[in-house]
Amino acid sequence: MKTELVILCVDDEPGVLDAVVRDLAPFESGFRVEAANSAAEARALVAGLPARHRALALVLCDHRMPDETGTDFLIALNRDAATKPARKVLLTAQAGHEDTIRALNLGGLDHYIAKPWTPEALRAVVREQLTSYVLERQLDPLPYLALLDTARLTEALGRRNPGDE
Amino acid sequence: MNAMRRTVVLLAGLGLFLLPQFLPLEGLSAAGALTLGLFLAAGLFWVFEPIPIYATSLLVIGAQLLFLSKDAPLVAAFSFPYPAQEAVASSRFMGTLAHPILILFLGGFMLAEAASKYGVEKGLTRMMLAPFGRKPSHVLLGLMLATATLSAFMSNTATTAMMITVIAPIIAVLAPEDRFRVALALAIPTAANLGGMATPIGTPPNAVALGALASQGTLIPFSTWMALAVPLTVVSLALAWWLLLKLYPAREKEIALDLTGRFDRSRPALLLYAVGGLTVVLWLTEALHGVPSTLTAFIPIALLPALGVIGKKEIRNLSWEVLWLVGGGISLGNSLQDTGLANWMINLVNWGSLGPVAILSGFTILSILLANFLSHTVTTALLVPIAISLGTSGVLGGAGSVAFIAIGVALASSFGMSLPISTPPNAIAIATGMVTTPQMARVGVVMAVAGFFITLLAALFFWPLILSQ
Numbered sequence: 170m171k172t173e174l175v176i177l178c179v180d181d182e183p184g185v186l187d188a189v190v191r192d193l194a195p196f197e198s199g200f201r202v203e204a205a206n207s208a209a210e211a212r213a214l215v216a217g218l219p220a221r222h223r224a225l226a227l228v229l230c231d232h233r234m235p236d237e238t239g240t241d242f243l244i245a246l247n248r249d250a251a252t253k254p255a256r257k258v259l260l261t262a263q264a265g266h267e268d269t270i271r272a273l274n275l276g277g278l279d280h281y282i283a284k285p286w287t288p289e290a291l292r293a294v295v296r297e298q299l300t301s302y303v304l305e306r307q308l309d310p311l312p313y314l315a316l317l318d319t320a321r322l323t324e325a326l327g328r329r330n331p332g333d334e
Numbered sequence: 335m336n337a338m339r340r341t342v343v344l345l346a347g348l349g350l351f352l353l354p355q356f357l358p359l360e361g362l363s364a365a366g367a368l369t370l371g372l373f374l375a376a377g378l379f380w381v382f383e384p385i386p387i388y389a390t391s392l393l394v395i396g397a398q399l400l401f402l403s404k405d406a407p408l409v410a411a412f413s414f415p416y417p418a419q420e421a422v423a424s425s426r427f428m429g430t431l432a433h434p435i436l437i438l439f440l441g442g443f444m445l446a447e448a449a450s451k452y453g454v455e456k457g458l459t460r461m462m463l464a465p466f467g468r469k470p471s472h473v474l475l476g477l478m479l480a481t482a483t484l485s486a487f488m489s490n491t492a493t494t495a496m497m498i499t500v501i502a503p504i505i506a507v508l509a510p511e512d513r514f515r516v517a518l519a520l521a522i523p524t525a526a527n528l529g530g531m532a533t534p535i536g537t538p539p540n541a542v543a544l545g546a547l548a549s550q551g552t553l554i555p556f557s558t559w560m561a562l563a564v565p566l567t568v569v570s571l572a573l574a575w576w577l578l579l580k581l582y583p584a585r586e587k588e589i590a591l592d593l594t595g596r597f598d599r600s601r602p603a604l605l606l607y608a609v610g611g612l613t614v615v616l617w618l619t620e621a622l623h624g625v626p627s628t629l630t631a632f633i634p635i636a637l638l639p640a641l642g643v644i645g646k647k648e649i650r651n652l653s654w655e656v657l658w659l660v661g662g663g664i665s666l667g668n669s670l671q672d673t674g675l676a677n678w679m680i681n682l683v684n685w686g687s688l689g690p691v692a693i694l695s696g697f698t699i700l701s702i703l704l705a706n707f708l709s710h711t712v713t714t715a716l717l718v719p720i721a722i723s724l725g726t727s728g729v730l731g732g733a734g735s736v737a738f739i740a741i742g743v744a745l746a747s748s749f750g751m752s753l754p755i756s757t758p759p760n761a762i763a764i765a766t767g768m769v770t771t772p773q774m775a776r777v778g779v780v781m782a783v784a785g786f787f788i789t790l791l792a793a794l795f796f797w798p799l800i801l802s803q
Contacts, residue, residue, distance in 0.1 A: 310765075311761060311762065311765040312765065314762070314765035314766045314767070315765060315766055315767030315768075316767075319498065319499070319502050319766055320499040320502055323495040323496070323498045323499050323502075323762065323766075324495065324496070324499060326491070326495040326762060327450070327491070327492040327493075327494075327495030327496050334489065334490050334491060334530065334537050334538055334539070334709065334710050334711060334757050334758060334759075
């Protein structure tokens with residue numbers, strides 16, 4: 170069975186979370202977009218993915234949340250072999266210097282988006298990060314060609330030279 | 335493929351392999367019956383792909399070693415099912431993995447890999463497109479010629495992937511309702527498929543036909559293949575160009591190409607130009623100097639790693655599985671001839687009553703039809719051994735008929751391009767979302783019908799002018 174790739178959005182403010190999910194709607198034809206209100210909820214969601222033949226491809230996470238910060242959540246994800254390959258993005262207004270450095274060094278942070286964001290910029294980051302995920306995991310690029318960075322994916326296709334002509 | 339279906343196909347393959355061993359097949363030797371079982375099972379696996387097609391090829395060679403060689407355990411120890419003297423040396427089977435035609439391909443692969451490492455194909459594309467200006471119909475023609483030229487020397491798939499990145503920015507600036515987008519997106523895989531016909535190293539089916547012919551003692555020089563095939567490429571490209579413009583005309587008066595990509599001037603890149611240039615020139619002039627193209631292919635194989643132009647990484651990147659896929663096809667074809675199976679199969683049908691034109695037409699149609707659903711290489715591997723035996727049996731009559739039917743089958747397979755599954759370049763074009771399956775099928779079906787007539791007419795009237803053995 171084909172593994173479905175998941176984009177996980179985590180933010181404690183429902184309004185913000187809805188906006189992020191809305192902005193990512195164009196990706197829904199190829200990915201499953203999931204939303205969580207807290208790190209705990211996100212963690213439970215992630216734990217349930219393998220049984221459903223799903224894999225975490227990208228996390229878009231707020232930093233400041235009541236119980237556990239986004240940075241700590243990313244660090245936890247990065248320590249787990251199953252979720253280490255997922256691309257990790259902080260989407261925040263309030264991560265300090267210290268936290269950002271920790272997210273970078275320990276959380277495997279791939280990108281930092283400062284609030285407020287524009288939908289186009291957000292989608293561009295998501296597109297690039299998901300493309301990197303598909304390439305790094307050496308997944309078949311064909312299903313993602315139209316949705317993600319066509320140039321990078323086709324170049325990989327050409328390099329891999331699938332010669333079953 | 336789900337596990338259930340895979341198991342069924344695998345078991346059916348085993349059954350097909352065993353079946354001829356228990357049937358009273360008059361006139362067929364024990365080795366012939368084993369080969370028949372192998373042919374049926376391999377055919378089933380190549381068609382339904384319970385395992386990758388290259389894996390089937392390797393399995394074929396493994397089975398030949400196990401059942402058909404002098405060293406096969408049963409043959410060597412018990413002279414079962416036939417005496418060891420009648421069996422062939424195992425090197426006959428292992429050797430196909432280093433068949434001269436595969437060496438020719440390896441040379442081509444190494445040049446293409448090195449070219450992509452130094453961005454040569456991007457520079458060449460820019461150079462080829464520059465003279466075509468900005469008029470949409472001219473740009474389309476330029477794109478198709480550049481694609482076909484590159485894919486004559488590189489894999490069709492790699493060429494398509496590269497050229498899609500060239501057209502993506504053009505398509506992005508065209509209005510969504512501009513139908514010229516479809517013309518651009520279809521031009522690339524179509525031209526890549528057609529360009530593959532042009533040289534022996536253009537696409538693996540060519541290797542299957544050349545390998546089988548070489549096993550029969552018929553060696554086709556590189557330049558002769560091009561003389562036979564390039565006119566077919568040119569005519570079908572012209573047709574495809576006209577068709578695309580007709581079906582999907584441009585709205586804009588001008589379109590701009592972003593032609594970036596300079597030639598690398600570093601030392602290894604310059605060495606590559608020298609080695610690649612020398613190799614290609616020697617290939618193209620084979621008829622003049624007589625050095626076999628398979629030997630020339632060893633120039634890049636020997637020199638590119640020695641000069642540090644390519645390293646371990648690039649060598650690992652080569653499509654070894656394609657070489658093995660072709661090798662297995664050649665090896666199976668050899669056994670079909672060696673064991674007399676091919677002749678036995680041919681004698682089942684009274685071909686004499688059909689006449690040469692009907693037989694040629696039949697094989698061409700079969701090749702185009704199968705190639706729409708199967709890998710082109712597999713199509714060729716299944717049809718060429720039988721086609722060649724027909725040629726040698728004399729029912730086709732005429733000089734060069736063996737070569738014509740084998741080359742015809744190989745070239746016709748390149749016209750199989752009406753579906754996304756027909757061939758990887760099509761799969762890539764569909765996956766970009768720039769073109770739909772019905773749009774692809776429209777053009778593909780026309781090309782298939784045209785391909786039949788083009789190939790047949792060439793085999794009947796044009797090739798005899800060039801090849802008269």
